[in-house]
Structure formats: structure tokens, C-alpha cells
Amino acid sequence: MNDYYRSVIEDVFPTTLISQEAYKERKAGAGQILTALGKWWGRKPLSYVRAVLLGILMPASNEKDKDLEIYLKLLGLGERELDLRKNQAIEPWLKYLYMSDAERVKYGAQVTYAGSNSELAHLPPDEAFNDATQEEKAKDFKITFATIDKTEAKELELNVFHRLPHDLQIRYCDSLDKVDNLTEETWKEINDYLGTNAHSYHEFVEQMGKKRFGEVPTVGDPFCGGGSIPFEAARLGFNAYASDLNPLATALTWAAINLLSLPEDKIKELEHFQKRVYDLAGKQITEWGIEHNSKGHRAKAYIYLNQVVCPDCGWRIPLSPTWVISQKKKTVAKLKENPTSRSFDIDIVNNVSAKEMQEAEQSATVRNGKIVCPHCGHTNAPEVVRGDKRLPDGTIKWGLREWEKDEFVPKPDDVFQERLYCIMWIDKNGNWYYAKPTEEDLEREQKVIELLSERFHEWQKKGYIPSERIEDGEETSRLRRERGWRYWHQLFNPRQLLLIGLLSELVDKEAKTKEEKVVGMLAINRAADRGSKLCMLNRYGDKTENTFSNQALNTLYVYGCRGISFFESTWFLRLEKYFEPAENSAQTQDARALNYSAHIWLTDPPYADAVNYEEISEFFLAWDKKWLKELFPDWYTSSMRDKAIKGKDDAFKFGLGEALTKIEENTIDGGYVAIMFTHQSTQVYAMLVDMLLQTNLKVLNAWSVSTETEAAGLKEGNYVQSTVTIILQKDPKSRKDLAFPQELRQPTRKEIEKQIEDMTKAEKHANGTLFSPADFELAGSYAALRVLTSYNLQASQKEIEQFIDDMRQYASGLVLPTTLRVLNLDLDEMKDFWNRLSPYEKYYIRGLELEYNGEKKLKAFQDTSKSLQVEDYDKLLADTKANRARLKTAWELGQEHLSNEHPFRSTDLFLVLNALYVARKKAEEENDELLGIEAGFEWLRQTFGLQYFSKKDKIEKLLRYIAQFKDVVGMEQWKDDARIASHIADRVSADRM
Numbered sequence: 001m002n003d004y005y006r007s008v009i010e011d012v013f014p015t016t017l018i019s020q021e022a023y024k025e026r027k028a029g030a031g032q033i034l035t036a037l038g039k040w041w042g043r044k045p046l047s048y049v050r051a052v053l054l055g056i057l058m059p060a061s062n063e064k065d066k067d068l069e070i071y072l073k074l075l076g077l078g079e080r081e082l083d084l085r086k087n088q089a090i091e092p093w094l095k096y097l098y099m100s101d102a103e104r105v106k107y108g109a110q111v112t113y114a115g116s117n118s119e120l121a122h123l124p125p126d127e128a129f130n131d132a133t134q135e136e137k138a139k140d141f142k143i144t145f146a147t148i149d150k151t152e153a154k155e156l157e158l159n160v161f162h163r164l165p166h167d168l169q170i171r172y173c174d175s176l177d178k179v180d181n182l183t184e185e186t187w188k189e190i191n192d193y194l195g196t197n198a199h200s201y202h203e204f205v206e207q208m209g210k211k212r213f214g215e216v217p218t219v220g221d222p223f224c225g226g227g228s229i230p231f232e233a234a235r236l237g238f239n240a241y242a243s244d245l246n247p248l249a250t251a252l253t254w255a256a257i258n259l260l261s262l263p264e265d266k267i268k269e270l271e272h273f274q275k276r277v278y279d280l281a282g283k284q285i286t287e288w289g290i291e292h293n294s295k296g297h298r299a300k301a302y303i304y305l306n307q308v309v310c311p312d313c314g315w316r317i318p319l320s321p322t323w324v325i326s327q328k329k330k331t332v333a334k335l336k337e338n339p340t341s342r343s344f345d346i347d348i349v350n351n352v353s354a355k356e357m358q359e360a361e362q363s364a365t366v367r368n369g370k371i372v373c374p375h376c377g378h379t380n381a382p383e384v385v386r387g388d389k390r391l392p393d394g395t396i397k398w399g400l401r402e403w404e405k406d407e408f409v410p411k412p413d414d415v416f417q418e419r420l421y422c423i424m425w426i427d428k429n430g431n432w433y434y435a436k437p438t439e440e441d442l443e444r445e446q447k448v449i450e451l452l453s454e455r456f457h458e459w460q461k462k463g464y465i466p467s468e469r470i471e472d473g474e475e476t477s478r479l480r481r482e483r484g485w486r487y488w489h490q491l492f493n494p495r496q497l498l499l500i501g502l503l504s505e506l507v508d509k510e511a512k513t514k515e516e517k518v519v520g521m522l523a524i525n526r527a528a529d530r531g532s533k534l535c536m537l538n539r540y541g542d543k544t545e546n547t548f549s550n551q552a553l554n555t556l557y558v559y560g561c562r563g564i565s566f567f568e569s570t571w572f573l574r575l576e577k578y579f580e581p582a583e584n585s586a587q588t589q590d591a592r593a594l595n596y597s598a599h600i601w602l603t604d605p606p607y608a609d610a611v612n613y614e615e616i617s618e619f620f621l622a623w624d625k626k627w628l629k630e631l632f633p634d635w636y637t638s639s640m641r642d643k644a645i646k647g648k649d650d651a652f653k654f655g656l657g658e659a660l661t662k663i664e665e666n667t668i669d670g671g672y673v674a675i676m677f678t679h680q681s682t683q684v685y686a687m688l689v690d691m692l693l694q695t696n697l698k699v700l701n702a703w704s705v706s707t708e709t710e711a712a713g714l715k716e717g718n719y720v721q722s723t724v725t726i727i728l729q730k731d732p733k734s735r736k737d738l739a740f741p742q743e744l745r746q747p748t749r750k751e752i753e754k755q756i757e758d759m760t761k762a763e764k765h766a767n768g769t770l771f772s773p774a775d776f777e778l779a780g781s782y783a784a785l786r787v788l789t790s791y792n793l794q795a796s797q798k799e800i801e802q803f804i805d806d807m808r809q810y811a812s813g814l815v816l817p818t819t820l821r822v823l824n825l826d827l828d829e830m831k832d833f834w835n836r837l838s839p840y841e842k843y844y845i846r847g848l849e850l851e852y853n854g855e856k857k858l859k860a861f862q863d864t865s866k867s868l869q870v871e872d873y874d875k876l877l878a879d880t881k882a883n884r885a886r887l888k889t890a891w892e893l894g895q896e897h898l899s900n901e902h903p904f905r906s907t908d909l910f911l912v913l914n915a916l917y918v919a920r921k922k923a924e925e926e927n928d929e930l931l932g933i934e935a936g937f938e939w940l941r942q943t944f945g946l947q948y949f950s951k952k953d954k955i956e957k958l959l960r961y962i963a964q965f966k967d968v969v970g971m972e973q974w975k976d977d978a979r980i981a982s983h984i985a986d987r988v989s990a991d992r993m
Helices: 015-027 046-057 064-075 080-087 092-098 101-106 125-131 132-139 150-163 165-171 184-194 201-213 230-236 247-260 264-288 354-362 382-386 437-460 475-485 494-510 512-528 566-573 618-631 650-665 680-694 741-766 773-788 795-815 818-823 827-835 839-852 857-866 890-896 908-926 929-947 952-964 972-990
Strands: 003-008 059-061 109-113 141-145 218-221 237-242 300-308 317-320 324-326 331-338 344-349 369-372 417-426 432-435 558-562 584-588 598-603 667-677 697-706 724-729 877-879
Touching: 003 046, 003 369, 003 741, 015 165, 015 697, 046 064, 046 230, 046 667, 059 064, 059 201, 064 184, 064 667, 064 741, 064 952, 080 150, 080 165, 080 184, 092 132, 092 141, 092 150, 092 584, 101 109, 101 650, 125 141, 132 141, 165 317, 165 437, 201 230, 201 437, 201 598, 201 667, 218 230, 230 247, 230 584, 230 598, 230 908, 247 512, 247 584, 247 618, 264 512, 264 566, 300 566, 317 344, 317 417, 324 890, 344 417, 354 650, 354 890, 354 929, 369 680, 417 437, 417 952, 437 494, 494 512, 494 566, 512 566, 512 618, 650 667, 650 680, 680 697, 697 773, 697 857, 724 773, 724 857, 741 795, 741 839, 773 795, 773 839, 773 857, 795 827, 795 857, 818 827, 818 839, 818 952, 839 857, 839 952, 890 908, 890 972, 908 929, 908 952, 908 972, 929 972, 952 972
Parallel strands: 218 237, 218 598, 237 584, 598 667
Antiparallel strands: 003 059, 109 141, 300 317, 300 417, 300 558, 324 331, 331 344, 417 432, 667 724, 697 724
16 A cells, blocks of 8 residues: 655645644743753754654555545644643633534523723624624633533533634644654554554654664754754654764753653752752852842842943943833832932832833933933944944954953953942842842952952863853954953853852762763853843843843843842753653764764754854853863864854855765665755755755655744844755666756646645645645745756756746746635636736735735745745735734835835835825825725826726726725724725726726
């Protein structure tokens, strides 16, 4: 029945379901399995890795519908597994929404409205519920059931759960990465179909691996990063090989596959070790007397700010973007001039009024990136205060003094001075409050400096605190430029260095095994991440954030410093046994020197437009050198940033090309390579085609999955949330035939048609949404990759780019938006209308269809932009939050004035939308909607001019299309625009020459 040389992932991959699962896993934040070990950027979700690996291992048959059914069960996405994952009750309002009328009657469902919307308040409660927005349904309605017992309640809960779409179902479930096995009933169904006898993932991988490869397969990852791929491979039962150029990444991966497979008793010993070190540190700090005041209260956190001298009046300015300290406690800082010292005293005031909170926000001394003097009122740019100067040759001479190696506090004449201005205390009853530092507190600050001074050189010599110089780079140079820091320890104040240095010393004394030292090193890294001068104060959560709250080394004007008690949750690694020990290997190595054989290579390589992880990882490596030398003597301790594959030019192409060649050489014949790629650029895809043509790797298929949550990087505008996984197979017999791009157009079109047909059939069989509209359109790009890499292609990169673009357009023409049905056209007419639209018009219509279908994931809008080659799509979005994405309405586009250079502005659709804006604006001014409609209609006629009657049919269709969104739940923002569109469409329809 099954062809063991073809994988199911070649035919189908449930991208929407995996995207939803990956999103849920990501939103768990610190609750994710591997984040507990330490910080690494861009880890891929474990649920995604699992889906790819099992999709490669599971064979495909001619029964594609059944293949998909079994594949979903294998992933833990079947109904039975979802029922077991469910761990939360469905809210009454949502339960009511999905109940049948008969059920509402049977269980005596009663609706009570308790909101403030006068329109809803005048309706019967059940009608009000139907008319309310989702937010109002959840917040303003009380749902009760008069006649239901416990058994019926459980039955109703499960019935409603089964009716929910997948993205709602998993709100009430454990995330997929927490599923470590399937039920016996599910295994029986899998075994009956695939001819296995497995009762766990380990057994399945072993049995299926031997059928496919003759042995338990090895999964390799030469760009292992934070270890998601090797960890999940080992957890499933594969042998795992991991390597990375960066030793921090390799250490995190080693920890993932070696610590999280330890026996329970060993994990308990590691937990006891951590507690012993933490308790000893707390005892020492108490003995030093640096965290307790005379009342016996203990400091939970210290809040520091930077202070500079105003260039205009000479007063010292305390710098802060807000003087609100705590929203919860209504605590603010108030400045009071001190003419004697030409500076400001700072009082801390609790329980202030709303007006005082607002004043604290408005009186900030850092506004829009500029420094405002509260004494003279003058505003200066930070560069002016720092003394930066542009030289005659155009270069800039940075104004700040560079700190020396043995310095850990500013000199008295440095531009930036640091000042403790608030302390968060905990009293003996566990209550916390904020207070201004007293003279005794300042004396304790001085004692901290003395204690650190006594130990500083010895601790640096022993490696307990960093001594490394900061190497200049795209990201690291800002530390010198913005603060004058030249050594890594200067990113920490004396209190932070004393605390983390003490923990390092205690780890060194108390650790007896390799595992204890690794745990100690990772805990020190976590302490450094939460305990530097780059830790922002969270005024809403009354805590300090971590250094890498985004992918950057951000210098701050105000930062929080944790006391030892505030480090408790940070210090203790969350260790748990997730799998039995497997054969594995982790080592530091350049992927271009790979020499390890694997059956499957799954990797997430560097990106041409990525953040410089190799630079920012040096923040941790500065603390890790001692430990890495002891634990892994064969490894180097440098980030090896000079060897990192990066950039957008030929160097990137050459470096990644070399790595892909090495991966292919180390893949067994018939083995698989899966490359995770996060890009939008056709140019990068064309580069990839060119690189793959130098190998014996044949593209089988590619799938796009959302792998990130909200944008939080250095390059927020380019931050891509979806990842394309390209599935390849090593086939030395491939690419024997010579071909030119023009010869491959017809075969590629047939591939596109076949892929779209297969995806459509899979969706119908699954009775749900497996793919987004963009997934169908992207079939053009992926089919182009598949065909181009199957030949000895004779083409330039420009020709490859054009070919991929053409195939994207062809795929787009095959996948018509269902919302076009409102135009009442036959299929040929609809295709003609759609294909005559510009890419930007298609993008906007696709976006409206996404909203109509309730899709709010930014990934969907990004994938649509990729499929249509619309680059600056973000200017058309009203919201770019990961789970709230939507287009700007006609009204919003009109208000925000899209720039003349934007390509959308030259489209007919933009003019139609602008006519709606003109109509609404006139209606508001005249308080007469009829006048507004007439104004919008006349504006259309005048703007289109001589082209009006030739484009009249298209204009009317576009207006009718928009008009359909007048009463769509979830698209309430379109209500007025859509109503106006309907009226103007009638005027256009009745217009005659």
C-alpha cells in the first residue's frame, strides 16, 4: 500500500493548524520548554519541528485523504488527542455563541446585558448578544443556565469544544509541545495503516526509520542555535547531531538534550544544588548588610537613572522618559529644584491622583528621543550632550570618554552619571512599597562599591565576572558611542557585579559534576540577562525586564536592579525529564567544515537580513569563558563573528552555498534536507535556487508556517513572522537534463495546478481550513523552486527572479477570493476581473477576505504580500500586532494621507477608497449623508476624467465589493465606509454618458 520512498510532507502539510499551534507555543513565553535553559534568539517552535520531522518520516500512499488523517493523528491533532489536551473551561459567552437553539432551550440559557452601549441596552438581551462585537460579548454579557446538571454540563462543554475552530479549541488546551505520547487507540489506528507496532514516538521512529533507512535515523542541524531541532529530534527518538559556530548556542543545545533527559533523581540533585548556591548567596548578602534597612525591610529592587549637565544652563538633569514609577501603586517621582547644587532633588510620592499621574508622564526629561532641561526648558539632542562632532571629512568623532578596563563606575567628570533615586522595599509581612533612598541607603551603596573593589581583580582573574573587551560591530559599537563602555562588565553596576560575581564564586565552590557546572553557568547567564544596566523598568508590572526584551543591546536612561530575593525565579532553571537518553552529539563547528553523516538534515540557517546574533551573544559569552573552558575543553570560547555567514551580498551567497554543499555531501543517498527560511525577497529565493543547483539536492515541496509572535526586533519594519520550510532530497541522478527558463513555464504551471488541486482536496477532506489563501498563491513560488532545481538550469539570477515572479502571478490567477462572489459573475468573468487587477489591488482585496474570514494573524498578511510581491504592505495595515492585523479602512487611509510615492496610490482601487473618504468627510462637515454621497460620486468622475466611462464597470464592481462588509461581525470598522460604497455604487450604475 505505502511507497516508502515518498514522504507525506511532499504532498500535504497542515500549515494553518501548525501555525496556530506554533503561535500558542510562542505565546507561552517563559513557559516554553527550552526558554527555561537560557536566552537564544529565533528558536523555532517545537511543534513545528515535530511536524516537519514526522512528515518526512511518514510514508505517502495513493490514498492522500487517509494519509492526511493519519498524519494529523500522529501529530497529536486528532479529535481524541485534542480532547485530552483540553485543560480549561470554555467561557459561558463563547459556549452560548456555539450552542444550538435547541440546546439553549433545553438548558435554560439566559442572557443578561450589563454594558453601557445604549443601542444594545434597548434590545432584547439575546438580540443584543447577536449584534454585539466579540469584545462586548465577552465583557458585557452574563450567561447562566437554569436547568443543567454536572453530567450535562460536561457533555455540553465537550460538544461545544468540538464545534470550535482549531484556533479557538487550542485556547483551552495544553500546547502541542507538551504532548509526549498518544493514546493507545490512536496508536492502533496509526499502526493498522502504516504496518508498525508502536506505542510511543520512540518506537515509531525506530520502526519506521528501519523501514525507510535500515536503521534508527540521525537528524542533524549544523546551525543548531538554541537547540529546538536537536532537542525535538531526540525527544521523538531520532539520533541527534548538533553543531553551531557559536559556543553559546552549542552549550544551550548540549544542555537541552543532556539535562532534559536525565533521570528524575539526578534532576532533583541539580535542583538541590541550585537551592544550596542561592541560599548561600542570600546568607552572605544578609551578613554584608547591603539589602536591609533599619526597619528590617529588604530591598526587592533598586531604580537608577542617568544624569547629565544641561549644555545651556549648567544644571544637572535627571533623565527619564516618564516620572511614573508604578501604575499599580500610583507612585511617581517629583523633581524639586536645589539651587545650591544646581540640580534636582527627587521625592517619591505614593497613591497620587490621576492628574498627578498624568503630570508625571508629561514632565519627562526625555521626550521623543531628545533631552529636555526642566530648569531652562531647552531641548538638546543626545549627540549634543555627548559632544559628538562631525569632522570635515564627514566622519563623526564620538564625544564620550572610553572607560578603562578596571573601571566599573563613572568618573566624576564623565558626561553620564548614575544615580539611585528610588528603592522598592518589602516589609516583614511581604508588602512592598517604593521610597526615596535615605542617607543610610546611600551609605550601603558605597559599601557595595567597597566590597566589589576588594574582590574585583581576583574575580576577573578567576572568571567570575567578565574582563573581555567589547569588540566593535554593527550592534556592539553603540555601547561605546552612547555610554563610553569598552568592556563587558561595564554593562553592570557595582551591585549587579557583586551579586552575580558572588553567585559565580559559589557555583565554582559547590559544583561537583559537569551537569552542576552547566546548570550553574546557565543560571549565571539568566541572572546577567535579568541583572544588567540594560534592564528596563516595567511600570505596569512592578518589575524589571530582561536585557534582551528585544534583539538588541539598548542603552537606557532608567534601569532597574534586582535584589537577591527578586532573582529567585530567574536563578532556578525549570528542569524536567522529557525523554530517555538518546545517541547525540553537540560540538562547535563551522557548517562549512561539516563532517558528520545524517539521514535527515533539518536546519534554520542564517538569514541575509538577520540581526547580528553573533555580536549580541558576546554579552553572555563574556560570563561563560571560564565555564566553557572547563566543561568543553575542545571548544573555542569566541563568538567567531568574523566567520559568521551574514550580509545580503555575494559573501552571504557564497558562505551559505558552501554550507549547503557540505550538508548535501554529508546526507546519505535518498536522505532528506529541510531548510527553514525566513524571507520575503524574490532575490533571496533566486539566490537559493542558484545555490541548490550546485548540489545534488532536489526540491520536493515547500510550506509556509507562522513561527513568531509580535514584532520585537531591531528591524521591526522587516521583521518576518512566517517561515518557509523547503523539503529536499538527495538524488545524485537528478538534474541530468539541460533546460532554459522559457522551456519550463508550461511544466511549472502544471505543477502549480496540481499542487493547488491537491491542497484543495486535502482541505475538503479535513472539513476545515488547513491553508490560508496565501498558501495557495505561494504554490507558484514553491512549484518554481521544485521545477527549476530538477534540471541543469541555464539562467542568470535575474532570469530566475523573473521566472519565480511570473509563477507567483500565475498561481494568484488560479486562486480567486471567495468574497468576489458578491459580484455575481460567472467563473470566466471573475477570473478576467481578478487578473486585470494590479498586485496592490489584489493584495487589498485578499486582505479584506482575510478579515472577512476572521483571520487576524500578521503572518497571513505577510504571506499574501510575498505571494503577490507587494513589498511595502505595512503602510496599508492599521494594526501590525501579531494577532490583531487588519487593513486600514477607506476612512483611515484618507486621514493618514498615503504618500504619493506608494504604489497603491496609483491604483483605481485607491481612488475608489478615497472617494469614500471624501464622501464621509463632506457628510460630517455638512451633517448630511446625501450631500456626502454626491460629493464622493462627483470626485470620482472628476478624478478619473476621460477614463471614467471606460473604467465605470470596474469602479462599480470595486464599490459593490466593499459594500458587502457593512454588517460583517469582526469588521465593524467598515460599517460606514461600506454603507457609503453601496450608495455611490448605485449612482455609478445609474450614470449614463
